[in-house]
Amino acid sequence: MSSRLSLSLPLPTLRALLDYHADCECACDPADLADQAIREWLQRQHDLQRPAGRRGYLWKTVFLPDGTRLRISTHAGAHHAEIVGNELVCNAMSMSPNQFVKASLGRVRNAWEAIYVQMPGERQWKNATRLRYEAAAQARRLQQRDAATSIVAAPPGFPSQPRQAALVLQDGKLLLPQLRPDCEERRRTYRRAEDLLLD
Known part of the structure; x- marks a missing residue:
């Protein structure tokens, strides 16, 4: 049980x-x-992370659709891989991005920094780190939009949500989070009145 x-x-x-x-x-x-x-x-x-009806590889938070090309450039030349179905394929072998980096460079390195990605239908190669940040920013925007639409007002005297995530809807207006009354700013009594730099 x-x-x-x-x-x-x-x-x-x-x-x-x-x-x-x-x-x-x-x-x-x-x-x-x-x-x-x-x-x-x-x-x-989990289903929303992978677009419906689309095949591709889900690399942490970044969805790489079928046909996406991956590249690692070294002094000896460029190494390529491709997303085929739901697999990342390099030299007819299915592998993870980390394994692709290790097979290409001969050593372990941060795959997000080493791999450049070309999405299907695009000409530009983007660093995987940039795609990761774009995906995180998109997820934050969706989360903020959902939070703003599903706010439930707390009853009087009930502590509000934590101030990092709190958005207050009052009279149809969206207000920024406020500090709690018991969290006053640090008083300046413990700070030096002046700093003296003597030569």
């Missing part, structure tokens, strides 16, 4: 789950229904 852990849910979400449980007259426990909902959400998140 797997161990269980309690999670706090917003009241509207819990109410919607219990209403659904009552309407569908499921024989399962509400906790099992919540577990199933979370598992399905996680599966959707």
Whole structure:
């Protein structure tokens, strides 16, 4: 039997789950229904990382579609690999980006820095690190957009979310996070009044 852990849910979400449980007259426990909902959400998140109906290689957060070319340049020449189906293929062998770097250079090196990528239909080669940063920026933009659309106001007196991720919706206006009242700026009493540089 797997161990269980309690999670706090917003009241509207819990109410919607219990209403659904009552309407569908499921024989399962509400906790099992919540577990199933979370598992399905996680599966959707994994499916969203790989575009539907497209074949390609998912390298951490970067999706390389079928037909993408990879290149490593050395003093001896350039080494190439290609995405064929869902595999990275070099010299008729399926391998990971790290293995491609090791086979090309003869030593281990950071694959993100060594590999240049040419997407299908493009002429320009981009460094893999640049693609990684672009993918991370896109994920942040999507996350911020989703967070802004799904904000639930906290009841009065209830502590707000952590200030790094908190966005406040008040009277239809999106406000920047505010410092908590108990987090005042450091007082200047412990700082030197002046710095003297003597020759």
